[in-house]
Amino acid sequence: MAKLSLSDLRSIREREEKNLKKRDIHGRTVHVVVAMGTSGINAGAKLTLNTIADEVEKKGLDNVIITQTGSAYPNPEPVVEVFSPKQGLVIYGNVDKETAVRIVNEHLAEGRILEDKKIELKEEE
Amino acid sequence: MGFKNYILVCGGTGCESSRSDQIYHSLIDEAQAQGVSDQVQVIKTGCFGFCEQGPIVKILPEDSFYVQVKPEDAKELIAEHVIKGREVTRLLYNKAPRKAYEEVEDIKFYQKQLRIVLRNCGSIDPENIDEYIAADGYKALEKVLFEMKPDDVIEELKTAGLRGRGGAGFPTWMKWNFTKQAEGDEKYVVCNADEGDPGAYMDRSTLEGDPHSVLEAMTICGHTIGAHHGYIYIRAEYPLAIHRLEVAMKQAREYGLLGKDILGSGFDYDIEIRLGAGAFVCGEETALLQSIEGHRGMPQPRPPFPAVKVLWGKPTVINNVETWANVAQIINKGGAWFASIGTADSHGTKVFALTGKICNSGLVEVPMGTTLREIVYDIGGGIAHGKRFKAVQTGGPSGGVITEENLDTPIDFGGLQKIGSMMGSGGMIVMDEDDCIVDVAKFYLNFTVDESCGKCAPCRIGGKSLCNILEKITQGKGEESDIQQIQQIAHAMRIGSLCALGQTAPNPVLSSLRYFPEEYQAHIHDKKCPSGKCKKLISYEINPSKCIGCTACSRKCPVGAISGEVKKPHRINGNVCIKCGVCKETCKFGAIEIH
Numbered sequence: 124m125a126k127l128s129l130s131d132l133r134s135i136r137e138r139e140e141k142n143l144k145k146r147d148i149h150g151r152t153v154h155v156v157v158a159m160g161t162s163g164i165n166a167g168a169k170l171t172l173n174t175i176a177d178e179v180e181k182k183g184l185d186n187v188i189i190t191q192t193g194s195a196y197p198n199p200e201p202v203v204e205v206f207s208p209k210q211g212l213v214i215y216g217n218v219d220k221e222t223a224v225r226i227v228n229e230h231l232a233e234g235r236i237l238e239d240k241k242i243e244l245k246e247e248e
Numbered sequence: 249m250g251f252k253n254y255i256l257v258c259g260g261t262g263c264e265s266s267r268s269d270q271i272y273h274s275l276i277d278e279a280q281a282q283g284v285s286d287q288v289q290v291i292k293t294g295c296f297g298f299c300e301q302g303p304i305v306k307i308l309p310e311d312s313f314y315v316q317v318k319p320e321d322a323k324e325l326i327a328e329h330v331i332k333g334r335e336v337t338r339l340l341y342n343k344a345p346r347k348a349y350e351e352v353e354d355i356k357f358y359q360k361q362l363r364i365v366l367r368n369c370g371s372i373d374p375e376n377i378d379e380y381i382a383a384d385g386y387k388a389l390e391k392v393l394f395e396m397k398p399d400d401v402i403e404e405l406k407t408a409g410l411r412g413r414g415g416a417g418f419p420t421w422m423k424w425n426f427t428k429q430a431e432g433d434e435k436y437v438v439c440n441a442d443e444g445d446p447g448a449y450m451d452r453s454t455l456e457g458d459p460h461s462v463l464e465a466m467t468i469c470g471h472t473i474g475a476h477h478g479y480i481y482i483r484a485e486y487p488l489a490i491h492r493l494e495v496a497m498k499q500a501r502e503y504g505l506l507g508k509d510i511l512g513s514g515f516d517y518d519i520e521i522r523l524g525a526g527a528f529v530c531g532e533e534t535a536l537l538q539s540i541e542g543h544r545g546m547p548q549p550r551p552p553f554p555a556v557k558v559l560w561g562k563p564t565v566i567n568n569v570e571t572w573a574n575v576a577q578i579i580n581k582g583g584a585w586f587a588s589i590g591t592a593d594s595h596g597t598k599v600f601a602l603t604g605k606i607c608n609s610g611l612v613e614v615p616m617g618t619t620l621r622e623i624v625y626d627i628g629g630g631i632a633h634g635k636r637f638k639a640v641q642t643g644g645p646s647g648g649v650i651t652e653e654n655l656d657t658p659i660d661f662g663g664l665q666k667i668g669s670m671m672g673s674g675g676m677i678v679m680d681e682d683d684c685i686v687d688v689a690k691f692y693l694n695f696t697v698d699e700s701c702g703k704c705a706p707c708r709i710g711g712k713s714l715c716n717i718l719e720k721i722t723q724g725k726g727e728e729s730d731i732q733q734i735q736q737i738a739h740a741m742r743i744g745s746l747c748a749l750g751q752t753a754p755n756p757v758l759s760s761l762r763y764f765p766e767e768y769q770a771h772i773h774d775k776k777c778p779s780g781k782c783k784k785l786i787s788y789e790i791n792p793s794k795c796i797g798c799t800a801c802s803r804k805c806p807v808g809a810i811s812g813e814v815k816k817p818h819r820i821n822g823n824v825c826i827k828c829g830v831c832k833e834t835c836k837f838g839a840i841e842i843h
Contacts, residue, residue, distance in 0.1 A: 139382030148311055
């Protein structure tokens with residue numbers, strides 16, 4: 124008796140492919156950067172980061188890279204940058220858990236910028 | 249919750265020897281200690297190839313390429329990079345952080361490379377079969393077991409034009425076809441992992457970084473030719489590669505990808521490892537097969553060729569590791585795809601172990617037809633310490649030197665042969681102006697003399713005689729007639745030896761004689777070694793106008809050959825000097841000269 128059938132092998136591949144793909148950074152065009160300096164973390168950036176990561180995973184968005192950066196941003200923290208080739212750089216302020224979910228669902232998934240949360244910031248030094 | 253960062257730690261032998269295993273464990277411990285073990289996955293991969301800069305740690309998704317990492321750096325990497333999201337600049341290869349959404353900047357070392365054989369090395373965990381499966385692993389086996397006929401497989405290899413990567417470049421499809429057509433119910437598949445060229449480690453790295461690619465290919469071959477048993481012949485000096493192979497085979501058996509009734513196809517196949525004691529001659533296929541059977545590793549006359557009748561008297565396919573590693577890709581992507589890469593004469597890619605006096609030594613895989621200049625200067629970063637390029641030795645002890653004038657020759661099987669060298673298994677040793685060509689030839693010859701099995705007189709006696717002549721020349725006792733004698737002995741060895749070891753042993757001498765006749769003449773006529781390597785032909789002297797009498801050299805000299813008063817020029821007593829060169833290394837004023 125075969126230990127693994129053809130369909131078993133294929134389902135392992137399907138399952139594991141998803142995990143391996145998360146490491147593949149080629150072809151990922153949308154970058155989300157969460158400011159995680161001391162003041163950012165104090166303002167709740169850790170929750171923001173985790174929420175974004177979870178939601179992106181839930182939605183299965185495989186073109187997104189989530190990274191962190193240090194502080195260097197003034198208020199209103201937590202601050203999140205979203206960069207996409209089409210829409211360029213958009214910066215959001217006061218990103219709480221609820222906003223984080225919206226960023227993923229509206230901006231990342233559907234390409235709609237959250238105008239009410241958008242802020243203008245000078246480039247970091 | 250998903251992982252936010254993936255840390256890839258190189259687990260090749262090179263990086264492991266610089267404590268990469270400790271780095272791996274420190275990273276896991278630190279992630280735990282700093283409370284982020286649920287956010288970061290640490291993976292030990294195969295060789296990244298950029299061995300010069302090892303140990304290498306790569307963190308995704310930022311694609312931060314950290315080099316020369318130490319176990320002590322783990323704490324900082326976790327605290328700074330993973331937790332705070334700040335790259336640890338001092339450990340980055342290019343020492344400059346970049347904004348997250350900037351294009352991933354390619355490192356020059358990787359730009360001209362194309363990775364087919366090494367496709368999974370440095371990206372998957374070689375000890376986890378699931379990762380190999382995820383990277384399209386065992387897909388080719390599926391195809392071969394359920395969709396293709398054995399003849400289709402051979403046809404695909406024929407279209408691909410895959411040639412043996414062990415050195416001789418024999419078409420792989422022909423080997424498989426001979427064995428398939430050979431009569432007999434029992435046949436064998438053998439993987440030659442007895443890599444022995446000085447400085448070559450392509451096969452080791454492939455097995456360490458992607459062992460399943462070889463297992464899958466051997467199983468495909470077994471099904472194609474009708475064999476149920478495979479052997480991997482590997483030298484015991486490769487403990488890490490053996491370990492990874494054993495883990496891979498165990499996992500494949502658990503999944504039933506080796507063993508009885510593979511994937512329910514009714515096909516039975518299993519693989520066994522045979523350890524060699526590390527004799528160079530066992531890389532020769534007939535000697536290797538003798539060794540598998542438990543005999544002394546000595547070459548046998550051919551015919552019969554292995555394809556028809558060899559292992560246990562049965563038809564056998566024997567391919568080299570790198571050849572095997574190409575097979576699954578060819579089945580997956582098609583022979584035409586493979587044939588589109590490389591030159592008309594040689595398709596696909598070739599892995600080279602670039603070593604010697606080069607800035608970026610490491611493992612490189614390039615399409616056939618890439619020029620040596622591109623490998624040495626673009627990928628290798630040129631000659632180390634600003635010295636002048638002298639030559640490259642390809643093909644190891646069976647190959648020859650390639651000089652400046654041939655640097656633009658496209659590298660393929662035919663191209664290298666035309667300029668008096670050979671592809672060999674892929675060792676590439678770069679020499680600079682400080683290397684004496686006679687000394688290098690002597691080194692290779694000493695190697696083949698040591699490794700000769702002693703069966704045939706031309707190799708056993710010829711090799712030793714050649715060595716003696718070269719020794720004489722480097723001692724300043726060379727005579728005009730020596731050159732002619734070298735050529736005569738070389739000719740006899742070439743036609744009289746049974747196997748390639750003896751036939752090709754004189755190549756390094758002949759090829760250096762062809763490209764550097766003036767250097768041999770300098771040794772023989774003028775009793776001089778132009779690069780200052782041959783100790784009997786040089787003397788160390790102190791240039792009194794540069795020496796300030798600091799006494800540094802005389803304090804370092806192990807035999808007390810240097811004398812002089814403080815703040816006055818010193819002298820070297822030539823009768824006492826052992827020419828170790830320590831004084832030259834010590835002197836800060838360049839006052840010590842070689843004559």
